[in-house]
Amino acid sequence: MSKYEYVKEPALVKGDHDFSSLTRLVTDINLRPTPKAWYVAMIGANTLLFVMIAAIGYLIWEGTGIWGLTNPVGWGWAIINFVWWVGIGHAGTLISAILFLFRQDWRTAINRFAEAMTIFAVMCAGVFPAIHVGRIWVIYWVFPIPNQMQMWPNFNSPLLWDVFAVSTYFTVSLLFWYVGLVPDLATIRDRATSKIRKICYGIFSLGWTGSNRHWWNYEKAYMILAGLATPLVLSVHTIVSFDFAVSMIPGWHTTIFPPYFVAGAIFSGFAMVLTLMLVARKIYGMKDIMTNDHMEKMNIIILVTGSMVGFAYMMEFFIAWYSGVEYEKAIFMLRATGPYAWAYWTMMTCNVLSPQFFWFKKLRRSVGFTFFISIVVNIGMWFERFVITVTSLANDYLPSSWDYYSPTIWDVLTYVGTFGLFFTMFLLFLRFLPMVALAEIKAVTPQADPHNYDEETKEFIPPKVEVPEPQAQKV
Amino acid sequence: MSHKPTITDSLQFPADSKVPRALFGLGAAGIIASAVGYFFNADQFFASYLVSFTFFTGIGIAALMMVMLHHITRSSWGVLVRRISEVFSANMMIWGIFLIPVLLGIHNLYHWSHEDAVMADKLLQGKSAYLNTPFFIGRQVLYFVIWGFLGYKLHKASVEMDETGDWGITTHLRKLSAPGILLLALSLTFASFDWLMSVDPHWFSTMFGVYFFAICFQAFWPVMILMVFFLQGQGLLKKTIQQVHIYDLGAWFFAFTVFYAYIAFSQFLLIYYANIPEETLWYYHRLEGSWKYIAYSLLVFRFAVPFLVLMNREAKHRRSVLAFISIVVLVIHFAEIYWIVMPVFSEHGIHFNWMDITTFLGLGGMFFGLFFNKFQKHKMVPVNDPKLDDCLSKSYHQ
Numbered sequence: 092m093s094k095y096e097y098v099k100e101p102a103l104v105k106g107d108h109d110f111s112s113l114t115r116l117v118t119d120i121n122l123r124p125t126p127k128a129w130y131v132a133m134i135g136a137n138t139l140l141f142v143m144i145a146a147i148g149y150l151i152w153e154g155t156g157i158w159g160l161t162n163p164v165g166w167g168w169a170i171i172n173f174v175w176w177v178g179i180g181h182a183g184t185l186i187s188a189i190l191f192l193f194r195q196d197w198r199t200a201i202n203r204f205a206e207a208m209t210i211f212a213v214m215c216a217g218v219f220p221a222i223h224v225g226r227i228w229v230i231y232w233v234f235p236i237p238n239q240m241q242m243w244p245n246f247n248s249p250l251l252w253d254v255f256a257v258s259t260y261f262t263v264s265l266l267f268w269y270v271g272l273v274p275d276l277a278t279i280r281d282r283a284t285s286k287i288r289k290i291c292y293g294i295f296s297l298g299w300t301g302s303n304r305h306w307w308n309y310e311k312a313y314m315i316l317a318g319l320a321t322p323l324v325l326s327v328h329t330i331v332s333f334d335f336a337v338s339m340i341p342g343w344h345t346t347i348f349p350p351y352f353v354a355g356a357i358f359s360g361f362a363m364v365l366t367l368m369l370v371a372r373k374i375y376g377m378k379d380i381m382t383n384d385h386m387e388k389m390n391i392i393i394l395v396t397g398s399m400v401g402f403a404y405m406m407e408f409f410i411a412w413y414s415g416v417e418y419e420k421a422i423f424m425l426r427a428t429g430p431y432a433w434a435y436w437t438m439m440t441c442n443v444l445s446p447q448f449f450w451f452k453k454l455r456r457s458v459g460f461t462f463f464i465s466i467v468v469n470i471g472m473w474f475e476r477f478v479i480t481v482t483s484l485a486n487d488y489l490p491s492s493w494d495y496y497s498p499t500i501w502d503v504l505t506y507v508g509t510f511g512l513f514f515t516m517f518l519l520f521l522r523f524l525p526m527v528a529l530a531e532i533k534a535v536t537p538q539a540d541p542h543n544y545d546e547e548t549k550e551f552i553p554p555k556v557e558v559p560e561p562q563a564q565k566v
Numbered sequence: 567m568s569h570k571p572t573i574t575d576s577l578q579f580p581a582d583s584k585v586p587r588a589l590f591g592l593g594a595a596g597i598i599a600s601a602v603g604y605f606f607n608a609d610q611f612f613a614s615y616l617v618s619f620t621f622f623t624g625i626g627i628a629a630l631m632m633v634m635l636h637h638i639t640r641s642s643w644g645v646l647v648r649r650i651s652e653v654f655s656a657n658m659m660i661w662g663i664f665l666i667p668v669l670l671g672i673h674n675l676y677h678w679s680h681e682d683a684v685m686a687d688k689l690l691q692g693k694s695a696y697l698n699t700p701f702f703i704g705r706q707v708l709y710f711v712i713w714g715f716l717g718y719k720l721h722k723a724s725v726e727m728d729e730t731g732d733w734g735i736t737t738h739l740r741k742l743s744a745p746g747i748l749l750l751a752l753s754l755t756f757a758s759f760d761w762l763m764s765v766d767p768h769w770f771s772t773m774f775g776v777y778f779f780a781i782c783f784q785a786f787w788p789v790m791i792l793m794v795f796f797l798q799g800q801g802l803l804k805k806t807i808q809q810v811h812i813y814d815l816g817a818w819f820f821a822f823t824v825f826y827a828y829i830a831f832s833q834f835l836l837i838y839y840a841n842i843p844e845e846t847l848w849y850y851h852r853l854e855g856s857w858k859y860i861a862y863s864l865l866v867f868r869f870a871v872p873f874l875v876l877m878n879r880e881a882k883h884r885r886s887v888l889a890f891i892s893i894v895v896l897v898i899h900f901a902e903i904y905w906i907v908m909p910v911f912s913e914h915g916i917h918f919n920w921m922d923i924t925t926f927l928g929l930g931g932m933f934f935g936l937f938f939n940k941f942q943k944h945k946m947v948p949v950n951d952p953k954l955d956d957c958l959s960k961s962y963h964q
Contacts (some may be wrong), residue, residue, distance in 0.1 A: 095741070097733035097952070100640065194643075337839040344840050346773035349832040398748060406755070406772045414770045415692040416844065450744075547961060 103197055103535045106379035110533050113380075116275045117527045118279050120375055122288075129522060136514035143508020146501055147222050155225060159498040164484045168502040169219045171476040172509065174331055175359070176216035177257065178352075178472065180264075181324055182360025183209025183463060187267060188320035191313075197388055199531040200380045203275075204371070206268040207524070211318075211516040212363070213261045215509040220253065222505075249333035256330040260323050267316045273299050274309065274530040325349075328356040341422040342483035345410070351403035357470060358396035358442070361389050362468035367517070369462050371526065380527055383456050390455040393468065397446030400475075404443065422483055430480045430495055434474050441471020573958070574917035577949060583800075586942065589935035596928025603921040612671030613911050614921040617903050619668060620761055621785075621926070622933040624778070624903075626661060627754050628786035629654035630713060631779075632751065633720050634743035637736070642956035643814045646807050646947055649724070650793055656721030657936045659714030664929060665706055668761070672699060676765040689768055697764055705760060709753045716746045724948055731950040753844040754779060762903070765910050769848040773833045780822070780829040784868075785899035788892030795889055803946060809883060810960050816882030819892075823876065827869040852905055853901045853916035860905040867898040900926070 102115070150157060162169050173335055183205035190198040233254045235244055244251045277299035280292035325460055332352035335343040365386065372381040411419040426435045445467045448454045455461070485496050521527070533539055631652035636644055636651075672679045678697040684690045690697070719742055727735045752950040755775025763774050771777070794812060798804050818928045841857075853861050872891050881887045904922070912919075948954065 093739035095734040098737055322824070329828070329832065333836070334614065334838050335670065339840050339842060343841070344836070346771045346833045346836045348836070350773070350776055350829065402755075403772075406775070410770050410772045413693055413696060414844070415689045 099380070101278055101384040102537070103382075103384075104380060104532065105382050108379060108536065109538060110536075113536070114278060114282070114529060116377070116379070117275075117525050117529045118282055120521070121136065121279055121523060121525060125522060129518065133515070133518050136474075136511050136518055139508055139511025140515050141511070142504055143218075143511050146504040146508055147218070147416065149291060150505070151227055155223060157499060157501045159496060159502055161494060161496060163487045163489075163492050164481060164494070164496040166480050166484060168498050168506060169223045169475065170334075171217050172506050173219035173481050175473050176212050176219075176354035176474045177331060178328060179360045179469070180209040180216065180260075181328060181353070181356035183207070183212075184260075184264060184320050184324045185357050185360070186364070187271070188317040189324060190553055191317045192321060196535045197385055199528050199535050200382070200385050201368060201389075202531070203268075203271065204368060204526055204529040205360075206264065206271070207517065207520045207526075208364060208367060209264050209360075210261070210268060211513050212360075213257065213264065214516065215513050217257065217261070218509060218512070220250075221372050225229065248329055249337055252330045253334065256323075256327045260327045263316065263320050263323055265318055267313075270309070270312050270316060271528055271531070272524065273297055274301065274322065275525040275528065277301065278529060279525065289525050324357075325353055328352045340477065340483050340487075341416070341418040341506075342407075342426070345407055345538055347403050347406050351400065354396045354403070355442075355475060356397035358393060358400055358446075359472035360470050361393050361396070362465040362472075365393075365461060365465040366469070367401045369458060369465070371521065375521075375526070377527065380532060383458070386458070386461055387452075387455045390449045390461055393464070394449040397442060397468070401443035404439070418488065422486065425486050426478060426482045429482070429486065431478060431485070434478050435482070438471050438474040441467045442475060445471065445500035471531050543549060572805050573947070573949070575803050577803075577945040577947055579802065579938070579946055581942055583938070583942060586935050586938040589931045589938060591931070593931025593933075593935050596924045596926070598928075599736070600921055600928050603924065607698055607919075607921070608671070608888050609674045609911065610919050611697030611925070612674040612921060613907060614925040615671065615929075616675055616761065616765075617666060617669050617900070617922065618925040618929045619897055620903050620907075621660065621900055622929050624782035625786055625789055625933070626654050626658050626717075626780040627713065628660065628748070630717055630720075631747070631750055631783070632786065634716070634746045637720075637739045638747065639742040640736075640740075640953070641812070642953040643960065645951050645953045645957040646803075646811055647790060647794060647815070648951075649944070649946055649948055650790060650941075651760065652721045652724050653937055653940045655713075656940060656957060657933075658710065658717040660936060661933070662692055662710035662714060664932065665710060667705065669703055674768070676702075676764060678764060685881040693767065697767060702760060705756060711755050712749050712753050716742070716750065720746075725944045727950050728945050728948060733950075733952045736952060737934065750778075762906050766848055768844065770844070771833055771837070773829065777829050777833055780826045781899060781902055784819075784822040784826040785896060787815055787822060788895050791815050791819065791888050793890045795885060797946070799937050806947065809958075811957070812885070812888070813882045816888055819872070819888075819895075820876035820882070823869060823872045823895075827873070830864070851909045851913060855913075855917060857905060857909050860901050860916070864898060864902055864905070867894055868902065
C-alpha cells in the first residue's frame with residue numbers, strides 16, 4: 092500500500108438539498124422585501140458613484156490637465172485603471188466559457204456571479220478610455236463611421252483594436268449572461284406574487300416554459316456562445332497588451348506580453364470573484380452552494396496564474412539581460428532599484444510571493460486567509476500596471492526629462508469613484524437577479540442523474556416524483 | 567445485469583509483435599546512414615540531427631506535460647489513452663542518450679561556443695555568463711534529470727496501480743505533478759532557448775519558451791491520434807477506445823491549433839510592428855529566398871487548414887479526416903523546426919540534404935521502438951484507475 096490516502100472528490104452541493112430547497116434558497120433573496128442593510132450599502136455605493144460623476148464632470152470642464160500627467164509620463168492612472176478593471180473581468184468569462192468547454196461542473200456555483208462581475212468591471216474599464224480623449228463630445232470618432240470629412244480612426248493602432256475588442260467582449264459577455272439567466276428568470280416569474288414582478292420577470296424570461304424544445308435550443312445557444320467567448324478571453328487582454336508591446340519603449344516591447352497579460356487578468360479576476368463571493372455567501376447564506384471546495388479550486392487557479400505571472404517577470408528580466416540591449420537592461424534595473432522600487436517590490440510581493448502560500452492545503456481552505464490574499468492580489472495587480480506604465484515612461488531615453496510622476500486628487504477620486512459604479516451595479520444584481528445559476532446547479536446534484544437502480548441489492552427503485560410548489564406561494 | 571462498463575478487449579500489447587524490432591531496425595539503419603554522412607559533412611549532420619532531435623524530444627516533453635495536467639485536474643476524459651503518454655514520458659530518461667551528438671556538435675551548431683568568436687563580438691561577451699560550453703552541458707544534464715525523474719516516477723506509480731489497485735497512488739501522483747509542472751515549464755523554456763534560440767545567438771524573444779511549448783503541444787495530439795489508430799489497426803483496444811474518446815483528442819488538437827496560432831502570430835506581430843533591427847533580422851532571414859515558402863505554408867497548413875477542418879463536429883468523428891490532418895500537421899511541425907534552425911546554416915534558401923531524412927528516420931525509429939518496447943511490458947490502459955469507469959461510460963453530452 093502506498094503511504095497516501097485516496098481523496099474522494101467532494102460533492103458540489105453541500106447540505107441536504109433537493110430541487111425545491113435550492114430554488115427557495117436562491118430565489119427567496121429576490122422575492123423577499125428589500126433588507127435595510129441593502130439600502131445602507133446602496134447609499135455608500137451611490138455616494139462613490141457621485142464622486143466619480145463629479146470627478147468626470149470637472150475633467151470634462153477643465154481638461155486632462157487636472158490629472159498628474161506630465162511629459163514624458165503621458166499615460167498615468169487612466170490606463171492603469173482601465174487595464175486593471177478590464178483584467179478583473181476576465182475571470183468571469185474564463186469561468187463561464189472555458190470551464191464550460193472543459194466540462195468543469197464546479198463552475199455552476201460561481202458562474203452567474205462571476206459573469207455579472209465581468210460585465211460591471213468592463214463598464215468601469217470603459218469609463219477611462221472614454222473620458223481621457225479630451226473632447227468627449229466627439230467620442231463617436233473612435234468608431235469608423237463614414238463621414239463627409241473622410242476622417243477615419245487609425246487602423247494601425249492597437250488603441251482602435253481595443254475599441255473593437257472591448258465592445259465585442261462586452262456584447263458577447265452580456266448575451267452569454269442573459270441566455271444563462273432566462274430559465275432562472277422564469278423560475279422567479281413563476282414564484283412571484285406581486286403583479287409588477289410577474290410582468291417584469293415575465294418579459295425578460297421570454298416565455299420560457301422549460302419544455303424539451305426550449306432546453307434543446309438553450310443548450311445549443313449556450314454552447315455556441317461559450318465557443319465565441321473563449322477566444323475573447325485571450326483576445327481582449329492580448330490587445331490590451333499590444334497597446335504597450337507594439338511600441339519601442341524599453342520594458343513595453345517584449346513578446347511575452349500577450350500570454351502574460353492574459354494570465355495576470357485571470358489572476359486578478361479570480362481574486363476579485365473570491366473577495367465578492369466570500370462576503371456574499373456569508374450575508375446570503377450560500378455556503379451550501381459556494382463551498383470551501385470551490386474556494387480551494389479557485390485558490391489553485393490563483394496559484395497557477397500567479398506563478399505564470401511570476402514566470403513572465405522572470406523571463407522579462409532574463410531576456411533583458413540576455414538581449415544585451417542597454418536600454419532594456421537599464422529600465423529593468425531602474426524598476427527594481429530606481430525611484431519606483433517601492434512599487435516594484437509591492438508588485439513582486441503581492442503577485443509572486445503571496446499566492447505561493449496556496450501550496451499548502453490548510454491555507455487554501457482557510458476563509459480568512461483567502462479573503463486577505465484575494466485583496467493583496469488585486470493590490471499587486473494594480474501595481475503591476477503602475478510599474479509597467481509609469482517606470483518605462485518616467486525614465487525615457489533622455490535623462491534630462493526624467494521626473495517623478497505622482498497623481499493628483501482627481502486621479503484618485505476618479506478611480507475610487509469607479510468602485511461606486513461597480514458596487515451600485517453589483518448591488519442591483521444581487522437584489523433583482525438570481526445570483527446562482529439555479530437550473531445549472533440543479534443539474535450537477537445527484538438527483539439530476541437518477542439511475543433507479545441499487546448497486547447492492549440489485550433492485551429497481553421507483554423515481555421520486557416531486558410535487559411542484561403552488562405558484563402563488565407566499566414568501 | 568450490471569450497467570457498469572467493462573473492458574472486453576485484451577489489454578496486453580502482443581509480446582511477439584514485430585513492431586518494436588522493425589522500428590529499432592529502421593532506427594539503426596537511419597543512424598548508421600547519418601553517421602556515414604557525418605564523415606562527409608559534419609556541419610550538415612549536426613544541423614539535421616538537431617532538427618530531428620528537437621522534433622521527437624518535443625513530443626516527449628508534451629507527453630510529460632499531458633500526464634501531469636491529467637493528474638492535477640483529476641481528468642476522466644483521457645484515462646484510456648494516458649498510458650501512451652506515460653510511456654513516452656518514461657522513456658525520457660533513456661532518450662537522454664540521444665542528446666550526446668548535440669553536445670559533440672556544439673562547435674558546429676553554436677556560434678557562441680567558439681572563444682575567438684566571442685572575443686570579437688561584444689554582444690556575445692555580454693551573454694557568455696549563460697552561453698558557455700560547460701554551463702550549456704550542465705543545463706542539458708539537468709533538463710534530462712528532471713524529465714527522466716518525472717517520467718519514470720509517473721509511469722512507475724501508474725503501473726503499480728494496475729497491480730495493487732491502490733487509489734492512494736493518485737494522491738501521490740497529484741502531489742508529484744504540481745511541482746512537476748512548474749519544473750517542466752521552466753526547463754522546457756530554457757531548453758528551447760538552448761537548442762533553438764541560441765542557434766542564432768544575437769536574437770531573443772521572451773515568448774520563445776511559450777512558442778516552443780505551443781508547437782510541441784500542437785504536434786503532440788496528432789501523434790496520439792495516429793497512435794490510437796495504429797493500435798486499433800492492429801486489432802487492439804477496438805471496443806475500449808471509442809469514437810467519443812477519439813473525438814476528445816480531436817477537440818484538443820483543435821484547441822491547440824488555435825493556441826499555436828495565437829502564440830506564433832503574437833510573437834511575429836510584435837516583432838514585425840516594432841521593427842527593431844536586432845529582432846526583425848530573425849524573421850527577415852526566414853522570409854527571404856525559398857524560406858518564405860515554409861513561412862507561408864505554416865500559416866496555411868499549421869493553422870488555416872486544421873482550424874477550418876477540425877472546427878467541424880463531423881470531421882472529428884471521421885477517422886480518415888483526422889488521420890489526414892494529423893499527418894499534415896506533423897509534416898509542417900517538422901518543417902517549422904527546420905525553418906527555425908536551418909536558415910542559420912543556409913541563409914539564402916532551403917538547402918535540402920539527405921541527412922535531414924536519415925536523422926529523422928533514425929531518431930524516429932528509436933523513439934517509437936523504445937516506446938513499443940516499454941509499451942508491451944505493461945497493460946495498455948490503467949485498469950485500476952478510479953476514473954476509468956467515468957471514461958468508459960462517457961457520452962457526448964457530459
